[in-house]
Amino acid sequence: MTDSTVTGSSRPLKRYAIVGTGGRAIFFYSSIARDYRNTSRIVGFCDTNQTRMNYANSKLAELGHDQVPTYLAADFDAMIRDTKPDELIVTTIDRTHDIYIVRALDLGINVITEKPMTIDVARCQRIFDAVERTGKNVRVTFNYRYAPHNTKVAELLWSGAIGQVTSVHFEWMLNTSHGADYFRRWHRQKSNSGGLLVHKSTHHFDLVNFWLRTRPETVYAQGDLKFYGRENAEARGEQPGRAYSRAHGSEAAQSDPFALHLKDNPQLKAMYLDAEHEDAYYRDQGVFSDGISIEDTMNLLVRYKNGAVMTYSLTAYAPWEGFRVCFNGTGGRIELDVVENSYVNSGGDQAAEGSIEKRSLLLRPLLEKPVEVEIPDGVGAHGGGDTVLLQDLFGEPVSDEYMRAASHIDGAMSILTGIAANRSIATGQVVKVDDVLRIP
Numbered sequence: 001m002t003d004s005t006v007t008g009s010s011r012p013l014k015r016y017a018i019v020g021t022g023g024r025a026i027f028f029y030s031s032i033a034r035d036y037r038n039t040s041r042i043v044g045f046c047d048t049n050q051t052r053m054n055y056a057n058s059k060l061a062e063l064g065h066d067q068v069p070t071y072l073a074a075d076f077d078a079m080i081r082d083t084k085p086d087e088l089i090v091t092t093i094d095r096t097h098d099i100y101i102v103r104a105l106d107l108g109i110n111v112i113t114e115k116p117m118t119i120d121v122a123r124c125q126r127i128f129d130a131v132e133r134t135g136k137n138v139r140v141t142f143n144y145r146y147a148p149h150n151t152k153v154a155e156l157l158w159s160g161a162i163g164q165v166t167s168v169h170f171e172w173m174l175n176t177s178h179g180a181d182y183f184r185r186w187h188r189q190k191s192n193s194g195g196l197l198v199h200k201s202t203h204h205f206d207l208v209n210f211w212l213r214t215r216p217e218t219v220y221a222q223g224d225l226k227f228y229g230r231e232n233a234e235a236r237g238e239q240p241g242r243a244y245s246r247a248h249g250s251e252a253a254q255s256d257p258f259a260l261h262l263k264d265n266p267q268l269k270a271m272y273l274d275a276e277h278e279d280a281y282y283r284d285q286g287v288f289s290d291g292i293s294i295e296d297t298m299n300l301l302v303r304y305k306n307g308a309v310m311t312y313s314l315t316a317y318a319p320w321e322g323f324r325v326c327f328n329g330t331g332g333r334i335e336l337d338v339v340e341n342s343y344v345n346s347g348g349d350q351a352a353e354g355s356i357e358k359r360s361l362l363l364r365p366l367l368e369k370p371v372e373v374e375i376p377d378g379v380g381a382h383g384g385g386d387t388v389l390l391q392d393l394f395g396e397p398v399s400d401e402y403m404r405a406a407s408h409i410d411g412a413m414s415i416l417t418g419i420a421a422n423r424s425i426a427t428g429q430v431v432k433v434d435d436v437l438r439i440p
Contacts, residue, residue, distance in 0.1 A: 013038075013039065013040055013041045014039060014040045014041070014086050014087070014394075015040075015041060015043045015083070015084065015085045015086045015087075016028075016032065016040060016041070016042055016043065016085055016086070016087055016088070016089055016112075017042070017043055017044040017045070017046065017079055017080065017083055017085035017087075017088050017089070018042065018044070018045055018046070018056075018088075018089045018091060019045075019046040019047070019073075019076065019079075019088060019089070019090055019091070019092055019100045020046075020047060020090060020091035020092030020093070020096075020100075021045050021046075021047045021049075021052045021053050021055070021056040021091075022047075022052065022091065022092075022271065023271070023345045024091040024114050024345075025056065025089070025091040026056075026059065027386070028089050028091065028112075029042050029056060029059070029060060029065075030059060030063060031390045031394065032065070032394055033059075033060050033063035033064065033065035034063050035390065035394075036390070036394040036395060037064075037065065039394060039395060039396060040394045041065070041066075042060065042065060042068050043068055043069075043083040043084070043085050044068050044069050044070070044071060044079045044082070044083035044085065045057065045068055045069075045070045045071070046070070046071045046072070046073060046075070046076050046079050047070075047072070047073065048072065048073045048278075048279055049275050049278045049279050049281075050070065050072065050278060051274055051275035051277075051278055052271055052275050053070040054070070055270045055271055055275075057070065068083075069082065069083060076100065076103065077103070077107070080104065080107050080109060085109060086109070086110070087109060087110045087111065087112055088100065088101075088104040088109050088110075088111050088112070089111075089112045089113075089114075090104075090111060090112070090113040090114060091114045093186050093192050093193075094116055094118065094119050094187075094192060094193045094194060094198070094199055095118075095119055095123075095191065095192050095193070095194075097113055097114075097116075097117060097118045097119075097123070098118045098123035098124075098126050098127055101113055101117075101118075101127050101130070101138060102126050102127060102130040104136075105130040105131060105133075105134045105136045105138070106130060106133070106134060108134070108136065109136065110136050110137045110138075110139075111136070111137070111138045111139070112139050112141060112393065113138060113139070113140055113141070113411070114140075114141055115140055115141060115142060115202050115203060115206075115411070115414070116140075116194065116198050116199055116202040116411070116414070116415045116418075117138070117140050117202075117408060117411030117412065117414075117415060118411075118415065119192075119193060119194030119198050119199075119415070119419075120194065120419060121419060121436055121437045124412050124415065124416075124419075124437060125437065127408055127412075128408065128412070128439075131408055137407070137408075138407065138408035138411070139393075139405060139406065139407065139408075140406040140407070140408065140410060140411035140414075141389060141393070141406075142203065142206045142207075142210075142389075142404075142406045142410070142414075143385040143386050143389045144203045144204075144206070144207055144385055145206070145207065145210055145385070145389075145402075145404040145406065146384075146385035146386075146387075146388035146389045146392070146404055147378060147384055147385035147388075148375055148376040148377070148378040148384050148385075148388075149336060149338060149359050149361060149375045149378075150207060150211075150385070151402055151404070152361060152373060152375050152376070153211055153325075153327075153334065153336055153361070154210065154211050154402060155402075156334055156363060156373065157211055157212070157327065157334070158213075160331070161331070161332065161334070161363055161365070162327060162328075162329030162330070162331045162332040162333060162334055162363070162365070163329040163330035163331030163332070164329055164330045164331075165212055165306075165308050165327050165328070165329045166307070166308060166309070166328050166329060166330065167308060167309050167310070167311075167327075167328045168208060168212075168308060168309070168310040168311070168325065168326070168327055168328075169310070169311050169324075169325070169326045170204060170208065170310055170311070170312045170313070170323070170324075170325045170326075171312075171313045171323060171324045171325075172200075172201070172204055172312075172313070172314050172315075172322075172323040173315050173318035173320055173321060173322055173323065174200070174314070174315065174316045174317075174318060174321060175317075175318050175319060175320055175321040175342055176257075176258065176317055176318075176319070177321075177342040177344060178321055178342055178344065178345075179296070179315075179316035179317055179318065179321075180228070180258050180287050180316075180317070181260070181344050181345055182196060182199070182200070182294070182316060183228045183229075183285075183287040183292055183294075183296070183316075184260055184283065184284055184285045184286075184287060185283060185285070185345075186281070187199055187294065188285065188291065188292045188293070188294055189291070189292075189293050189294070190293045190294050190422075191293070193294065194415070194418060194419070194422065195223075195293075195294040195295060195418070195422060196294055196295065196296070196298065196314060196316060197221070197223065197295070197298055197300075197314070197417075197418035197421045197422055198415050198418035198419060198422070200314065201298070201312075201314055201417070201418050201421075202411075202414040202415050202418060203414075204312070204314075204323075205302075205413075205414045205415075205417040205418060206406065206410060206411075206413070206414035207325075208302075208304075208310055209410070209413050209414060210404075210410075211327075212304060212306060212308055213306075214304045214305050214306040214308065215304065215305050215413050215433070215439070216302050216303070216304055216305070216413070216416065216417045216420070216433045217303045217304055217305045217432070217433060217434075218302070218303045218420075218430050218431065218432055218433065219300060219301070219302050219417055219420035219421050219424055219430070219431050219433060220300065220301045220302075220424050220429075220430045220431070221298065221299065221300045221301075221420075221421035221422075221424040221425050222298070222299050222424075222425060223295035223297065223298040223299070223421070223422075223425045224295055224296075224297050225292060225294070225295050225296055225297075226296060226297045227296050227297070227316070227317040228287045228288060228292055228296050228316070228317065229287075229288060229289075229290070229292045230243045230288055230289055230290050232288070233288035238288070239252075242256055242258075242286070242288045243286060243288050243289050243290070244256075244286045244289065245282075245285065245286055245289050246282045246284050246285050246286060246289075247259040247260055247261055247262070247284040247285075247286065248261070248262055248263065248273065248282075248284055250286075253286070258286075258287050258288070259284070259286070260283070260284045260344065261284070262283060262284050268283065268344075271283075272284075295425070296315070296316040296317055297314075297315055297316070298312075298313070298314045298315075298421070299311075299312065299313050300312040300313075300417075300421050302417060320339060321339070321340045321341070321342050322337070322338045322339040322340045322357075323336075323337075323338055324336070324337050324338075331365065331366055332363065332364050332365040332366045332368075333363075333364040334361070334362070334363055334364070335360075335361070335362040335364065336359070336360070336361050336362075337358075337359065337360050338356065338358075338359045339356070339357040339358045339359065340355065340356060340357060341355045341356070341357050356378070356384075359375060360372065361373040361375055389404075392404070392405060409439060409440075412437070412439055413439060416433050416436055416437060416439070417433070419436055419437075420432075420433050420436050423436065
C-alpha cells in the first residue's frame with residue numbers, strides 16, 4: 001500500500017506504529033491492513049524479538065500491506081523519529097506498558113494501549129504525570145464495552161429500567177482452555193501481569209464502572225491458587241509427570257489435555273517456538289509446574305461511590321467459558337447470561353476469540369412479568385465488540401451516543417479495583433481505593 005491519502009479525500013492516512021508484536025498485536029495490524037487501508041496504515045514495528053517482527057511483516061504482506069521497518073526495543077526512539085507515527089499502539093507485556101506509553105507521550109505521540117493500562121500504582125502515576133505534562137491522549141481498548149449485549153445493558157440501566165441499582169452480582173468463568181492459557185504464559189508471574197485481577201478482571205471492573213457510571217470506593221478480596229501449580233496437582237494425587245516445565249520436548253505432555261503443542265499450530269510455531277533462540281521465552285509452560293505466582297480463584301466485595309455493592313467471582317478452571325451478571329435495583333432486576341466459545345490466544349482464528357455460543361438478557365420489573373430483551377446481533381470476536389471497537393479506532397470518525405471510548409482515567413479506575421484487591425488479599429483488610437491512588 002503506497003497511497004499516502006485517504007481514498008476520495010485529501011486527508012492523509014493516519015499513521016500507526018506498534019510496539020510488541022505478539023498475539024494481541026495481530027488484532028490491530030491485521031484489521032488495519034485488511035479493513036482500514038483507506039483510513040490508516042502501519043509504519044513501523046518494535047519488539048524485543050526480531051523473529052516475531054519478521055512474522056508480523058509476513059502477515060502484512062499476505063494482507064496486501066507494505067512491509068514496514070522493524071526496530072528492536074532499544075531503538076524505540078529511533079522508530080518514532082524515523083517513521084513519524086500519529087499514534088503508537090502498545091501491545092507489549094503488561095509490566096512494560098507504562099515505559100512505552102510515557103516515552104511516546106514525551107515524544108509528542110498519542111497512545112492506544114491494550115488493557116490493562118498498567119499493573120501497579122507507581123506505573124499508573126507515571127502515566128498520569130506524563131499526560132498532564134504533555135497534554136497528549138491515552139486510550140485503553142476495552143472491547144467488551146462495545147459488545148452489543150453489554151451496550152444493551154448500559155442502555156437499560158441508564159434508562160432507569162430497574163430504578164437505582166443497589167447491588168451487582170458478577171461471576172466470570174474462564175475454562176480449562178482459555179483459563180489455563182494464562183498459566184502457560186508470562187501472565188503466570190504477578191510481576192508481569194498484576195495477576196488475573198488486574199490483567200483479566202480489568203475488563204469486568206471497567207464494565208461495572210461504565211454500566212453504573214461510578215467509581216469503586218472500597219474493596220475486600222480473597223484469592224488463592226487452588227487448581228493450577230505443582231502443589232495442587234500433587235495434593236490431588238495426579239501423576240508426577242504432569243509437572244513438566246514445558247510441553248515441547250516432554251514425553252509426559254503428549255497425553256496431557258492441558259498441554260499446548262506449539263509445533264502443531266503454524267501461527268504459534270512461527271511466533272514463539274521459532275523465536276525462542278532470541279529470548280528464551282517459552283509459550284507452552286506446564287500449568288502444573290512450579291513458578292506460578294498468580295491466583296486462579298478470586299472473590300471480591302466492592303462498594304462503589306454511588307452506594308451500590310458488587311460481589312464478584314473469577315474462576316480460571318471452570319468447565320465452561322463466559323459470565324453471568326445480575327443487577328438489583330429499586331425498580332427490578334436485570335440478568336445477563338453469556339456463554340463464549342473456547343479459544344487459545346494467538347491460535348490462528350481471531351474470530352473465535354470470545355465468540356458467542358449463546359446469550360440471554362432478562363428484564364424483571366417489580367410486580368410485573370419478566371421480559372426477554374432482544375440483543376442486536378454482533379459480528380466478529382468478543383461478542384461483536386471487536387468489530388465495533390476497531391471501527392471506532394480506525395474508521396471514519398462518527399459520534400457514539402454511549403461514549404464507549406475509554407481514557408487513561410477509565411484505564412486507571414478499572415485496574416485500581418484489581419490493585420486494591422491484591423492489597424486486600426495480602427493484608428486481609430478492606431482497602432479504600434482513594435488510599436491506593438486518588439484519581440481527580
